[in-house]
Structures are given as structure tokens and as C-alpha cells.
Amino acid sequence: MKKFAFLLLAMIPALAFAQIGAKTQQNKIFGVWQNSSNGQQMTLILNADGHGEFDGSDISFTAQGNKLSITSGGTTTNYTYTLAGNSLTVSGGDIDGKVVFTRGTSGSEQPQATPVAKSTSSTNTLVGVWLGNNETVEFTKANQCVYQGQVFPYQTSGNTISIQTAQGSSSMQYAVNGNQLALTINGQTFYYAKNGAIPDPSATAGMNNSAPAYSQPAAGNGNTAQELVGKWCYVNVNSYNNGGSSSEQCITLKADGTYEYYSESSRSVNTNAYAGGTNSQGSDRGTWSYDGSRIYYNSSMGNGSGSYLLEKRNHPKNNDPMIVLDGQTYVTQYQKAPWR
Numbered sequence: 001m002k003k004f005a006f007l008l009l010a011m012i013p014a015l016a017f018a019q020i021g022a023k024t025q026q027n028k029i030f031g032v033w034q035n036s037s038n039g040q041q042m043t044l045i046l047n048a049d050g051h052g053e054f055d056g057s058d059i060s061f062t063a064q065g066n067k068l069s070i071t072s073g074g075t076t077t078n079y080t081y082t083l084a085g086n087s088l089t090v091s092g093g094d095i096d097g098k099v100v101f102t103r104g105t106s107g108s109e110q111p112q113a114t115p116v117a118k119s120t121s122s123t124n125t126l127v128g129v130w131l132g133n134n135e136t137v138e139f140t141k142a143n144q145c146v147y148q149g150q151v152f153p154y155q156t157s158g159n160t161i162s163i164q165t166a167q168g169s170s171s172m173q174y175a176v177n178g179n180q181l182a183l184t185i186n187g188q189t190f191y192y193a194k195n196g197a198i199p200d201p202s203a204t205a206g207m208n209n210s211a212p213a214y215s216q217p218a219a220g221n222g223n224t225a226q227e228l229v230g231k232w233c234y235v236n237v238n239s240y241n242n243g244g245s246s247s248e249q250c251i252t253l254k255a256d257g258t259y260e261y262y263s264e265s266s267r268s269v270n271t272n273a274y275a276g277g278t279n280s281q282g283s284d285r286g287t288w289s290y291d292g293s294r295i296y297y298n299s300s301m302g303n304g305s306g307s308y309l310l311e312k313r314n315h316p317k318n319n320d321p322m323i324v325l326d327g328q329t330y331v332t333q334y335q336k337a338p339w340r
Contacts (some may be wrong), residue, residue, distance in 0.1 A: 029063050029081070032142060033088050033101035034327055042236060043328065044088075044101055045142065055236055055247045057265055057280065073267060073278040094242045126156060126174065129296060129305050130181050130192035132199040137192065138307055146307070194305055225290040228310075229255045232323050232330035243268040251330060259288045259297065295325065312339040 033044040045052040052059050059072045068079045068090065077093040091098040129138045138146040145152040145163060153164045161183075162171045172185040180199065181192040191199035233250040247265035254260075261284040286299040290310065298305040308325040315322055315331060319338045322329050 028083050029068070029088065031103055033103060035099055035101045036329075042099075042101075042238070047142075055245065055265060057245075057247075057267060057278070126161070126176055126181070127304065127306075128194045129307050130194050132181075132190065132192035136307075140306065226255065228253050228290060228295070228323065230336065231333040233333050234328060234330045243270050249330070250333070253288060257287050257289065258285065260285045314338045 030046050030048045033046070035042045035044075042055055044054050046061060046063075050060055050062065052061060054070070054072065057072055059070050061068060061070045063069075063081070066080055066082060068081045070077050070079065070093075079090050079093040079095065081091075082089045086103040088101040088103070089098055090101065126139045127141050129136060136147075139154065140146065143154055145154045145161075155162045156174075159173055159175060160171050161174050162169055170185075172183055174184070175182045179194045181194075182201070183190045183192070189201075191201050193199045231250060231252045233248065235246075235248050237246045238244055245265070245267040247263070249263040250261070252260045261282075263282040264280070266279040284299055284301050284303050286297055286301065286303070288295060288297045290296070293309065294307045295310045296305070296307045311324040313322045313324055313329070314320065320331055321336045321339050322331050324330070
């Protein structure tokens, strides 16, 4: 049985000669940062291209020295930041005191932002959940490759994927044609497909076709879990000296293998120089399935397919059951017994 793990093992000779150099302070700020409090969570995403998200709202930013400038809704706020290992401490600006973020690890490095509707996949894009060789591999919009519960940062250039591990980085070729993917390293090619299709070597002509093809079930084909059926919501409200923000995201998982998703976020600013606010809404629907550790989705509204690591926890105050998707908590809106 050929496994994607073989690809990672095949990279070891190259990794031995490609040690990761020390990163500058500015580069270290890139990534997914999270702050949790009382079962609620703030997520800050800072990408290398100077764009990102804060609780589902798009932002742009610059980081120089120990200064971080974030622009959202036409307003720029200047902060002071310090980095210590996997901790990012932000102060100043519209923050009263300081906020300490922790770098996302494992599945939580995925932008958690809009579950079930966040990761998108369209024709000829690498982003999505790929099935083949009796396994699953996912490439997210946050440049994370998820495989067997591990997360590997990646970048693409042309038809090359560069994947980073703790030992270093190496590259593999890839080709995408619609819902077909071919990954090639050291002359060996592996084929994958998404949305329930069967991997087809002919769809990515020009690459070695030495790997066999396998079919895998798509989300919504019956692998639902009745204990997850219901409505789950995430609510986050923040108040600052000069304004505030709020966001709500709700996922309804239905017993027939379909889901509905709704989100709403708002932000207000009131300073001597500027007063105003923003508001945004989003929605999605499609099919879902659960394999015991990850929840998979397939949008019927053109928002692609993807997956999230799912954990079951109880609320620390009222013991209500929660589901945690890639580190972000959603509390039941139905009456349910606590998880055991």
C-alpha cells in the first residue's frame, strides 16, 4: 500500500542538507495567533504578504522593529509587540493593558475563521481535501498541509510545492486539473482527487503515472455522527477604550448529512480622528461527515471542501458540551448532556 508518508520519507535526504536558518523578528510574527478566555477565542492571522484576518475580518498590516500597524475598515491602529517563543504580546493602540496570543499548533494553525465555509477550492487550485492511496491530505488557504494529524507549512511557486518540517524543507512537483491532483517527488507520482471523484492519472498528463488509483467517500455519504447533530455557535465580544468588535458564527449539523453555516461580525471605532463601524455577514450550506477525529465538509455554494480537527470539550463554567474545530470553540444551542 503506497502512502503519502512515503513522500515525506523520500524527502529526508534533501532535508538533511537543508537546515532551517534563524528567522528575523519580522518573519517570526507571520502565522496564526490565538487568545482564549472563558471558552471564547480570538484569532489573529498574519500572512507573509502583509494581509490577514482578525476574527473573520480582513486586515492588512506592517511590522517593523517592535511596532505592528493593523489596518481594518480604512482605520489604521498602531501597536507595540514582543515575541517570546510561541507567544505574541500586543499592547497599545485600542487595547487596554495587553493581549497575549499563542501561536497555533497542530490543526489549529489553520485559520479558523469561518468553519465549514472558510477553505475554498475552485478549478485548478491546490486548496482542498484530496483523497487517494487509501488516505487523505489537505492543503489549506493558510498554507498548511494537513496529514495524519500533523501540520506542515507549505508554499507554492509555479508547479512546485515547498514543504517545511522540523528538519528542514524540500520540494515536490504538483499538477492540478479540476478535481485531480498529482504529486511527484524523486520520480514517483501519487494521484489524488476531491469531492468523491476517483483519482485519474490521465487527468494530469505529463507526470509519471506509476501510482495506483483509489476511490474514497465524499463528505455527506453517510459517515455522520448523531452526537454532533445540532446547532453550535461561537460568540466573541470585545470592548476597547475607543470602540469594540463582535462576531458570531453558527453551524447547524443535520442528521441527513447536510449543514448550514451563518456568520456575522461588526466593529466600531470612536476616536478624535475617526468614528464609524463595519458589519459583514456570510452563509454557506453543503454536506458533512465525521471520521472520529476530523469533520469534513463539501460546500454546495461554491465554497469548496475542507476539514477541521474536532475535539469534544465541556464548558468550564456551565458544563455545556462544546465542539472545538481547529482550536475554536462552539457551544451547543440545544439541550445536550455533557460529553463523557
